Amino acid sequence: MKKLFSVILLAVLVLAAANTAFAAVRIGISMPTQSLQRWNQDGSNMKQRFEAAGYEVDLQYANNNVALQVSQIENMILNGADVLVISAIDGASLGTVLAVAKDEGIPVIAYDRLLMETDAVSYYATFDNYMVGTIQGKYLVEALDLENRTDPVNIEITAGSPDDNNARYFYQGAIDQLMPYIEAGKVVIPSGQIEFEQVATLEWSSERSQARMDNLIAAYYAGGRKLHAVLCSNDSTALGVTNSLIGAGFTKEEFPLITGQDCDVANTKNIITGYQAMSVFKDTRTLAERVVTMVQAIVNGEEPEVNDTETYFNGVFVVPTYLCEPVFADINNYEELLIESGYYTREQLQN
Numbered sequence: 001m002k003k004l005f006s007v008i009l010l011a012v013l014v015l016a017a018a019n020t021a022f023a024a025v026r027i028g029i030s031m032p033t034q035s036l037q038r039w040n041q042d043g044s045n046m047k048q049r050f051e052a053a054g055y056e057v058d059l060q061y062a063n064n065n066v067a068l069q070v071s072q073i074e075n076m077i078l079n080g081a082d083v084l085v086i087s088a089i090d091g092a093s094l095g096t097v098l099a100v101a102k103d104e105g106i107p108v109i110a111y112d113r114l115l116m117e118t119d120a121v122s123y124y125a126t127f128d129n130y131m132v133g134t135i136q137g138k139y140l141v142e143a144l145d146l147e148n149r150t151d152p153v154n155i156e157i158t159a160g161s162p163d164d165n166n167a168r169y170f171y172q173g174a175i176d177q178l179m180p181y182i183e184a185g186k187v188v189i190p191s192g193q194i195e196f197e198q199v200a201t202l203e204w205s206s207e208r209s210q211a212r213m214d215n216l217i218a219a220y221y222a223g224g225r226k227l228h229a230v231l232c233s234n235d236s237t238a239l240g241v242t243n244s245l246i247g248a249g250f251t252k253e254e255f256p257l258i259t260g261q262d263c264d265v266a267n268t269k270n271i272i273t274g275y276q277a278m279s280v281f282k283d284t285r286t287l288a289e290r291v292v293t294m295v296q297a298i299v300n301g302e303e304p305e306v307n308d309t310e311t312y313f314n315g316v317f318v319v320p321t322y323l324c325e326p327v328f329a330d331i332n333n334y335e336e337l338l339i340e341s342g343y344y345t346r347e348q349l350q351n
Ligand code: BGC
Pocket: 036, 038, 112, 113, 164, 166, 167, 204, 234, 235, 236, 261, 262, 282
């Protein structure tokens, strides 16, 4: 009897030890919303890659609701997350829950959007946000031939959400390209709305950017003034602007050049039909892979690779960052970039 008891005890101890030794590392992934295509891709790409590498994943989307994001992260911590990967709705709103993560010794990676006003973020992985804007601005300079033309062009500007730290980088990158031509009078902004605060779009909402464009058209273009381009920071705002222009009767032949970012399906279709001029491709597979590599390094007790230690001050410190490279996309290269690379199927992009 005693012997049997010892054997059982031994077995229990061995099993417990094995369980501790092999307990999978748990990754809590908090994404801002499912309402925009890219975050669904980001979430599912990361989940897939982490699981393939043997991690356990708790993936949550917060429906653009800050309180919900906070409670989802609290639950991840309660459920024993070992590492957190977070893309914030409002970068400055997570300080309290992140302080808890820090107390528990949980490393936090800011995914795509920087976590602001906190010392609890360990690393940041994103695409070069300023370069996204630079690509959009450069595109307009070239497509409108601003260097050589003598007649001025009319453009309007739409930017992203003021609570997203990225939005100002996109805006600034593009404005820095256009500013010499604005100052020279070659680019005119008939609405006069140029400051970030005037052109920002809360929550990157298509409905809001559409409503604002409706107002701009009514106020400044009703008399038939030509609109050459609308600088839009991303695809969701571009979609709203495009819908507004179509609604106001702009035809494909006189359609302004619309910029974007993300290569969302709806926008890529618009590129194919001629309603959007370009987008910036940020391959979510690349970013997901980068974050998995970073987490692996952290779990192995190594320093993850970073390539920027100067740019991303979050109000408390400069967060060590890995910047991936964004890529220009338009009608001429979308097949290679998006279809041949396996990002989309040809069927997905059919109108
Ligand atoms: C991302 C963009 C995206 C936007 C709206 C930004 O933080 O970097 O890719 O279009 O959020 O979701």
